[in-house]
Amino acid sequence: MQSSDITFLVQGPIRERTKESLQSIRKSCPESKIILSTWQGEDISGLEYDDLVLNEDPGSLKIYLDDEVVNNENTNRQILSVSNAISHVKTEYCVKTRTDIEFVNDNFIKLYEDNYLKYSRDSDNTLLKQRVLISSINTPNPSCFLQFVCQVSDWFFFGLTKDLKEIWCQDLITQSDYYHNENNVPDREYKNGFYFGRFSAEQLISLGFLKKHNESLPTYFRDKDFIDFTNRLLSSEFIVAEPNRIGFTFLKYRNYCELNFKKISDVKSYLAFYSVTTNFVRWNQLCSKYDPTKRESVKYFIHEKLCMLFSQYLKKKIYKL
Numbered sequence: 307m308q309s310s311d312i313t314f315l316v317q318g319p320i321r322e323r324t325k326e327s328l329q330s331i332r333k334s335c336p337e338s339k340i341i342l343s344t345w346q347g348e349d350i351s352g353l354e355y356d357d358l359v360l361n362e363d364p365g366s367l368k369i370y371l372d373d374e375v376v377n378n379e380n381t382n383r384q385i386l387s388v389s390n391a392i393s394h395v396k397t398e399y400c401v402k403t404r405t406d407i408e409f410v411n412d413n414f415i416k417l418y419e420d421n422y423l424k425y426s427r428d429s430d431n432t433l434l435k436q437r438v439l440i441s442s443i444n445t446p447n448p449s450c451f452l453q454f455v456c457q458v459s460d461w462f463f464f465g466l467t468k469d470l471k472e473i474w475c476q477d478l479i480t481q482s483d484y485y486h487n488e489n490n491v492p493d494r495e496y497k498n499g500f501y502f503g504r505f506s507a508e509q510l511i512s513l514g515f516l517k518k519h520n521e522s523l524p525t526y527f528r529d530k531d532f533i534d535f536t537n538r539l540l541s542s543e544f545i546v547a548e549p550n551r552i553g554f555t556f557l558k559y560r561n562y563c564e565l566n567f568k569k570i571s572d573v574k575s576y577l578a579f580y581s582v583t584t585n586f587v588r589w590n591q592l593c594s595k596y597d598p599t600k601r602e603s604v605k606y607f608i609h610e611k612l613c614m615l616f617s618q619y620l621k622k623k624i625y626k627l
Contacts, residue, residue, distance in 0.1 A: 307415055309335035313395045313467070317343040317387040318405035320350060323557060328354050330408040334553065343391035344405065345383075359391040367481055369503045371488040377501035381479060381510050384460060388474040392467070400470045402463040406558060413553035414439060414464050421545045422465075425593035425600065428542035431535075433519050434472060438465035439545045441552065442583045443562050444508055448536040450582050450617040451627075452496055455524050455532040458512045458544065462552060476514035484510075493528045498625060502527075541592040546584045578624075581616040588613065 314331050321327075331340055332354060342355040345363050364386050366378035388402055401414075422437040444459035446452050463470055486503040488494065504526045505513065513523055516539075524532045540546060549555060549563040556563050562579045566572040584592070591606035621627050 307399065307419060308337060309412060309415075310337035311397055312399045312401060312415075312464075313339040313341060313397045314401045314403060315341050315343060315388065315391050315395060315470075316355070316403055316405055317384065317391065320344055320348045320353070321406045323408065324405040325353055327403075327405055327408050330410070331403075334409040334412045338401075339395075339397065341391050341394050342405075343387045345387075357394050359387075359394060361387050361390050364478060367479060367484045367503075369488065369501050370485060371501065376488065379484065379502065379507060381507045384507070385474065385476060385478060385511065385514070388470075389476070392471050392474060395467045395470075398467060399465065400463075400467040402470055402474065403554070404461060404556075407461065407554050407556050409554045411553040413551065414462075417547060417552060418464055418545065425541070425597040428538050428596060431538050431542045433516075434465070434469040434543050436466050436469060437543060437545050438463055438469050438473070439547065439552065440464075442546050442548045442585045442589075443556075443559065443579055445540070445546050445584045447582055447584050447588060447613070447617075448533045450614060451621045451625075452582055452617075453528045453530055453533060454496075454506065454509070455527070455529055455536045456512045456516060456539070457506060457509045457527075457536075458540075460508050460511055461556065462549070462554060464552075472518075473515045474511075476511075476518070479510060479514070492526060495625060495627060496528060537592055538596060540584055540589065541596050544589075546589040547586040548580070551586055577616060578620055581613040582620065585613075 312335060328340060340355045341357040341359060343359040343361060346360045364382045366380055367382060368375045369377040369379060418439045440463055441459040441461045444461060446454040446457055448455050484503055488501055491504060506527055509527055517523060561572040561575040565576045587606060587609045591610055594600040594602045594606060
């Protein structure tokens, strides 16, 4: 695969480092096309791209607590800015990324080529033509104490354009569907103070994709009946890896994306997210578990147990549970 086979769909508002974000793509993948999908009225002067999609803002969704708006959710904005722009993609492969993510290399290409056929896929959960590469950050391990199910990170997607269309071309969420009294959400303590309704933003996007294929879906963000389903979905339809393994950084969350030994707080932040997400090693472990032609590796097993131990420490330290 060459960079000319790939289009970068960069979506979101114009941010402080959007210029650097676009320049990083030019440097890492000089032959790739760049489509910038943003909002009408945004200042796009001085930005480098090949195609521009200016969207009409669909507005935010409101989250209520006792009839008072406590948060606004931008999920519809993300769905619209991706689904409107992806029809402009003419290459076989596509990267969906954000206006605040910066690429440091093109490692994601080899990572994808080395792994999309490495394991067999679950015939009962084959929803895409090929696996899609995603970020481990914000893709929780549903088997750890958090038990967030059917959540796939919305930061980065790489795969066949037709597969990204299948994921992202979905109906917008109506306010009536999303309206939810936060007091009625079970296990609220596992939100750690965040207001996000019955599901997180990432879960809503994943569920919009899954409902095209599945009648049975989770009822809320920790629906434990869907833990095994989520593990099978991640192993069969995705490749999950850390941002530094993929080749990008997210400056807003840099201490979660890059291991910085100079500050103990950064080391703790990195290990915290690493232990509770489906990282690349854990993804391999899942694939080995569900692939009848493979044997589960002892090193994967040990890695899983270490992550579980650290996550239990986090449960007591951060969540006080």
